[in-house]
Amino acid sequence: MFWTMAFACFAAAAAGVGGRAAHHIAERWAFEAAGLAVVRVLAADNLADLGAAERALAAAPDVAAARSLTAERAAALLQDQTGAMVSPGDLPPLRLIEVDLKPGIDPGAERRLERALSDQGIAADVLLPGPAPETERTIRIVRFAATAGAAFVAAIMAAIIGLAARALAHRRRDYVTVMADLGATRARASGEVGQEAARSGLWAGLLGAAAAGVAAVGGLFMMRPSETVLHLMTTLSAIDFAPLLLVPALASLVAGAGARASAARQFMRAARLG
Amino acid sequence: MSQYATPSDADAAGALVVRLEGVSAGYGQTTVLSNLHFEAEAGAMTFVVGPAAAGKSSLVNLLRLALPPRGGRAEILGADASRLSMAQRARLKQRIGVISEQPQFVEHWTTFENVALPMKIAGRKDSGVADDVAELMAYVGLNTVSDEPVGRLSAAERRRAAIARALAAKPDLIVADEPTAGLSPDAGFRVMRLLEEMSRVGAAVVILTQSEHLADDMPGALWRLEHGRIEPLYQDEPYAEPNW
Numbered sequence: 110m111f112w113t114m115a116f117a118c119f120a121a122a123a124a125g126v127g128g129r130a131a132h133h134i135a136e137r138w139a140f141e142a143a144g145l146a147v148v149r150v151l152a153a154d155n156l157a158d159l160g161a162a163e164r165a166l167a168a169a170p171d172v173a174a175a176r177s178l179t180a181e182r183a184a185a186l187l188q189d190q191t192g193a194m195v196s197p198g199d200l201p202p203l204r205l206i207e208v209d210l211k212p213g214i215d216p217g218a219e220r221r222l223e224r225a226l227s228d229q230g231i232a233a234d235v236l237l238p239g240p241a242p243e244t245e246r247t248i249r250i251v252r253f254a255a256t257a258g259a260a261f262v263a264a265i266m267a268a269i270i271g272l273a274a275r276a277l278a279h280r281r282r283d284y285v286t287v288m289a290d291l292g293a294t295r296a297r298a299s300g301e302v303g304q305e306a307a308r309s310g311l312w313a314g315l316l317g318a319a320a321a322g323v324a325a326v327g328g329l330f331m332m333r334p335s336e337t338v339l340h341l342m343t344t345l346s347a348i349d350f351a352p353l354l355l356v357p358a359l360a361s362l363v364a365g366a367g368a369r370a371s372a373a374r375q376f377m378r379a380a381r382l383g
Numbered sequence: 384m385s386q387y388a389t390p391s392d393a394d395a396a397g398a399l400v401v402r403l404e405g406v407s408a409g410y411g412q413t414t415v416l417s418n419l420h421f422e423a424e425a426g427a428m429t430f431v432v433g434p435a436a437a438g439k440s441s442l443v444n445l446l447r448l449a450l451p452p453r454g455g456r457a458e459i460l461g462a463d464a465s466r467l468s469m470a471q472r473a474r475l476k477q478r479i480g481v482i483s484e485q486p487q488f489v490e491h492w493t494t495f496e497n498v499a500l501p502m503k504i505a506g507r508k509d510s511g512v513a514d515d516v517a518e519l520m521a522y523v524g525l526n527t528v529s530d531e532p533v534g535r536l537s538a539a540e541r542r543r544a545a546i547a548r549a550l551a552a553k554p555d556l557i558v559a560d561e562p563t564a565g566l567s568p569d570a571g572f573r574v575m576r577l578l579e580e581m582s583r584v585g586a587a588v589v590i591l592t593q594s595e596h597l598a599d600d601m602p603g604a605l606w607r608l609e610h611g612r613i614e615p616l617y618q619d620e621p622y623a624e625p626n627w
Binding site: 294379 | 469500
């Protein structure tokens with residue numbers, strides 16, 4: 110029963126991690142489709158600050174080229190994005206740098222660019238223009254499919270964990286029957302069986318999630334041998350770890366509740382005949 | 384007959400611990416026990432003799448509060464058995480020791496753990512639990528298999544473990560279904576002696592058996608159960624000294 114639950118937890122965690130991976134791939138796609146970033150230099154008092162930022166960006170590993178954004182270029186970009194005519198003379202003084210990114214750069218580049226600037230004592234925001242509407246729609250579909258797929262797999266695995274917990278309760282039927290005969294309450298007898306299953310679910314969840322985490326990292330390094338742990342950390346966010354953290358907790362809850370309900374039914378059968 | 388007992392005074396010798404008035408009970412569509420009138424007193428042994436399929440197991444289930452009465456009035460340890468909440472039923476069951484013909488145990492637990500379980504359910508956590516259980520097990524001759532999983536015991540050893548467990552929580556009512564079946568004459572003698580001692584300290588002991596001579600030399604009342612109907616045969620005074 111434990112190994113069934115552990116496998117189900119592994120599958121659920123792997124599906125969750127897979128969903129997050131699909132999300133990242135979609136994000137990278139959107140990023141690559143845009144191909145450029147705009148850096149807004151904060152509190153730049155003079156052109157010298159802007160020049161320092163431009164040099165720092167040009168030296169950053171993710172950047173193909175960096176140049177200050179002229180009013181003409183800004184007006185053209187705005188016209189592309191909004192479709193409205195913009196006169197360069199109507200724009201305020203700009204403290205923006207247009208950055209061409211190297212191909213294959215991931216969304217973690219945003220944070221790396223900001224860090225490259227802050228290392229030079231320059232406070233700046235990195236702005237990523239969105240992809241074209243069609244690309245955006247496709248990306249949204251990919252993200253939804255990934256999330257729905259992960260949720261579907263997780264639901265099936267939860268059902269398997271629930272069945273495994275029922276099997277555990279069935280194996281404890283002698284205990285439940287004896288407890289009913291000897292005058293224990295239903296809550297106590299089924300609660301003890303539920304707690305045992307919940308503990309089992311927690312350990313199975315931890316094991317399954319750890320295995321899924323190791324498999325995900327291993328798979329990533331196999332597909333991208335040039336990947337480094339440091340680089341990986343800049344591309345991951347807290348939510349990427351959610352499947353690995355949620356699976357043990359949910360497995361424990363589902364197993365505990367399933368076993369408790371099953372033991373409660375056994376208790377009722379044993380306690381009251383006729 | 385003495386006055387009716389309440390749970391608080393059920394251990395007073397002579398008080399009624401079980402009173403069935405016109406009780407019927409059964410399973411599904413089948414009625415097994417019909418119009419039963421029966422009594423058992425605190426501090427006395429009550430024998431119910433009957434052939435196979437007479438309804439003895441159903442009477443055991445009725446007395447251990449597992450089989451609800453369908454009609455009549457069943458008062459057990461001062462409570463109306465047909466009007467108990469689940470919590471009340473559970474509390475009352477803790478005061479009833481049952482020795483069934485085929486006792487159920489937690490098979491992978493040791494004999495000691497099984498015998499100590501009623502004390503655990505009753506909330507006893509004091510250091511005296513181990514001593515009390517060890518004493519009981521020694522008395523029924525199970526001290527050598529104390530640490531064995533109960534699943535490995537022989538049928539006779541299981542019966543003795545069931546007896547020890549039934550007596551562990553010092554119940555007010557003991558219901559024993561064929562308590563000496565499968566035991567050697569010496570072991571059977573010791574079991575009957577133990578049950579008789581329990582009645583001396585105030586418990587009502589109800590023994591159901593096919594063997595009429597089990598009651599021959601014992602003090603107490605004798606009833607006959609046949610075809611789901613019961614009738615009293617005779618009644619001794621409680622505490623009469625046994626001849627055996």
